[in-house]
Amino acid sequence: MENNFSPYLKHPVFKVVSQIAGENNLSCYVIGGYVRDLLLDRPSKDIDIVVVGNGLELARMAGEKLRVKKVNYFKNFGTAQFIYKDLDVEFVGARKESYQRDSRKPIVEDGTLEDDQNRRDFTINAMAINLHPDHFGELVDPFGGIEDLDKGIIRTPLDPGITYSDDPLRMMRAIRFATQLDFKIETASLKAIKENAERLDIISKERIMDELNKIILCPVPSRGFQLLFSTGLLHRFFPEMTALQGVETINGHSHKDNFYHTLEVLDNISENTDNLWLRWAAIMHDIAKPPTKRFDEQAGWTFHGHEDLGARWVPRIFSRLKLPLDHKMKYVQKLVRLHLRPISLVKGNVTDSAVRRLLFEAGDDIDDLMTLCNADITSKNEFKVKRYKKNFTIVKEKLHAVEEKDRIRNFQPPVTGDIIMKTFGIGPCSEIGTIKAAIKEAILEGEIPNEYDQAYAYMLAKGTELGLKVQGSISKQAN
Structure with a gap:
């Protein structure tokens, strides 16, 4: 591979820094990830420039020449940064570092380029390209980083x-x-x-x-x-994840290694989504299998309730790992709790009622849930996988058909608590919740359609059952 890369350094930042380096006799280099990605032909939006001298002053001069609106100075760290067009450019003086055992924060001193390269994490991140006009584009690679890239x-x-x-x-x-x-x-x-x-x-x-x-x-x-x-x-x-590893055998019956199964599911889902939190749901979907593992002579190995226990574990694990505890956590929690539901539909008869309930509980996350469950179909038995995937397609078609017909996703019963109170002349009480729950169940079970008139009639009948008397007529149209 060639060792002069000046043809690749066309960005105005490099030309300006080179000009400053020549005028002030400074040793300046682009170093680290930008060089690595340049050699790998990967896109990079971050430029790290190291100077044997004052990085803050170099940033100031470069910012002036490029007419940058704002240069950010971090004097405690000896670094400066600005955004120019499409790139994030950081400047730092060459330095050497030493460490104390109880901290990863280094003691920093001014140093040479060699010192700066010595402190880098990997050979492929220690390469530098000279920006001084006399040596512009020359690669400085003391540790054989370019060879490590090739290998x-x-x-x-x-x-x-x-x-x-x-x-x-x-x-x-x-x-x-x-x-x-x-x-x-x-x-x-x-x-x-x-x-x-x-x-x-x-x-x-x-x-x-x-x-x-x-x-x-x-x-x-x-x-x-x-x-x-x-x-x-x-x-x-992450001890909960490592606890998934291992296989136990009793009377010739073994369960799958749930650690490697989880990794297979994670790879499967990664082929279909870049959603980080959906990938986290794949990681967490079987997290509670170890404490729920049981062996039964007739049923073999079971993990009953691992989806509910796993969902309860999600907030605790996210909290300990300092992951977000907002809607992202609740999203993962929901998918963990529901991840067996589509699979159970695949195994049994796909009734409209079961599909309605799944649509209601999953809401707008139904498509992501189905992506997770499809990724969860793993087996060494190819015939078994094909059969499951075929049945899974049937479930997806059924979901689409029921959704089109009943509009269940995220639905609220068409009769509100306010309508119930006005109809029966009552204030807030438990009977309102009872009637609303009954209407919801009737719609989910398919006893009545998800329509106002039918729900209103059902409300009247249910209210009569509870001993309530109609006090006034409410317009037969949804508010």
């Missing part, structure tokens, strides 16, 4: 044991890059991750989740989870 290897510039112990988040990043790029982690590096797994405990859950979510959003996320599991990192922050 598809994740390797640390210095001793991996020290690199990972100093900043344990780098272990998560190693696995993330291996998953994103479909690279292998070098043997010595993989061994060092296993040996330093407990060091991950000093990292905040927010930082861990940031890396984990990037792994989950990869095309084949199972690869990252297998590395997290085999290195012991997953055990440090």
Whole structure:
């Protein structure tokens, strides 16, 4: 591969920094992820520029020449940043770092380019391209990063044991890059991750989740989870998931390994959606199988109620992992709770009543639920999978037909509490809830259509049953 990349540095930022470097005799380089992605022919929106000197001053001069409206200065960190057109550009002075064992925050000193490259996490992120006009476009690659790119290897510039112990988040990043790029982690590096797994405990859950979510959003996320599991990192922050691993056999009957089944479901769903929280639902759908596992001589292995227990676990797990506790958590919780419902329809007769109830409970998330359940159809028996998928198609068709006919999704009974009170001349009381629940059940069971007139007549009959007397006539049209 060529070692001069000036033809690829056409963006105005590089030309301006090169001009400043020449005028002020500064050693400036574009470094890190932008260089890596340039060599991999991947798009990149972030430029990191390192200068042997004052990064804040270089950012100021570049901002003036480019007529940037605002340059953001972070004096405590010695960095500055601005947005120019389509790129996020960050400037920093070259530095060297040292660490204390109880913190991943380094002690920083001014340094040389060599010092700055030494502190980088991986060889593929330590490459720099010179921006000085006398050497514009020349690659500075002291650790063989370009060769590691060609071979598809994740390797640390210095001793991996020290690199990972100093900043344990780098272990998560190693696995993330291996998953994103479909690279292998070098043997010595993989061994060092296993040996330093407990060091991950000093990292905040927010930082861990940031890396984990990037792994989950990869095309084949199972690869990252297998590395997290085999290195012991997953055990440090997600023991509920590692507890899924393993197979137990009694009297010749074995259950499937629910850890690897979960990864298969995650990969399946990743082929059909980039929705992070739908992928999280795939991760969580069987999370409560270990405590619900039972063996019965007639039924074999069962996991009764794991969907309800799993749904109850979702808020606790999300809270501990510092994941959002808003509508995203509730969405995952709902899908975990309902994930067996479409499958049970596949196994039995698909009645309109069962379909109405599923539509009512899933609401606008019905399509995502069906995507999850389709991904959950896994078996080594190809005939069994084909049969399930064929039946699953029937269920989807039935859902569509019932939805078209009954408009059940997110429905509210057409008769309101206000209408009930005016009709029977009553104030707020338990009878109103009883009547509304009865109307809802009648519609879901198909006893009456989801229409005002029929619901109103049903309300009158139910009210009479409860001993209520009609006090006034209400217009026969929905408010």
